[in-house]
Amino acid sequence: MSETPQETESRRRVYHPAVDIYQTEDEVVLVADLPGVGNDDISVQVQENVLTISGRMKARGPVGQERMCEFEEGDFYRSFTLSDEADPEDISATFSAGVLELRVRRRRPPEGRRIEVEVE
Amino acid sequence: MALIPWRSRNRGGMLELQDRINRMFDEFFGGPWLMPWVEDRAEWLPALDVSETDEAVRVVAELPGVDPKEVDISLAGDMLTIRGEKRSETEEKRQDYHRIERRHGSFSRAVRLPAPVEADKVEATFKDGVLTINLPKREEAQTRKVKVEIK
Secondary structure: OEEOOOOOOOOOOEEOOOEEEEEOOOEEEEEEEOOOOOHHHEEEEEEOOEEEEEEEEOOOOOOOEEEEEOOOOEEEEEEEEOOOOEEEEEEEEEEEOOEEEEEEEEOOOOOOOOOOOOOO | OOOOOOOOOOOOHHHHHHHHHHHHHHHHHOOOOOOHHHHOOOOEOOOEEEEEOOOEEEEEEEOOOOOHHHEEEEEEOOEEEEEEEEOOOOOOOOOOEEEEOOOOEEEEEEEEOOOOEOHHHOEEEEEOOEEEEEEEEOHHHOOOOOOOOOO
């Protein structure tokens, strides 16, 4: 999976969530840290072989006087290009404790075929 | 050394930077010399948000993917320490990672609270990877509005 560089315009800050990508024998797995994001605030989309995760990170808003703030609020957006071996039709997504996990099945490489060469 | 994330705003970039670095040194060296950071070498530092009202101090920490049972919150005077471990889904070191950006492993962060708090009234909740700690202020620290007469 490789990252697709995108140019987007947004009035709000666009946040780049941290992502781990690894593969097992059958799957390519993408894990993203999205703390404080609710289930309804996440969108996962696949278009051809481009996988995009996006959504809103709502302001957690200080109560009273802000003493120290390190959070990023705004939208988050990241997209990835799936390699040919990843099957965009077979993706599962789970979200728990602020972590989004996407599993994309890897297609078995097609069997090579031997072609007989006819000699005239 | 892990970089402490900082938020840039248009308010005198260099001043803000200097302020943050000062604060960073205060937090590291302001405490007693037997310092937490010497004992536990944290692999990452969670982002924190500290705010206060008249009645309480609120500390919010981003801990995505952390099991609340693995979090240790302790209070020593006005120093709050949040410590714990973020366990990966797969413990063994994988050879087949394409990309690793998320922080894993042990974390520890100490912050000096802006006001003295009631240690036994502290409450903490955990939702969606965010830990919220509510620390009610001590009676004498609660700001009260006093009307000052100008004679």
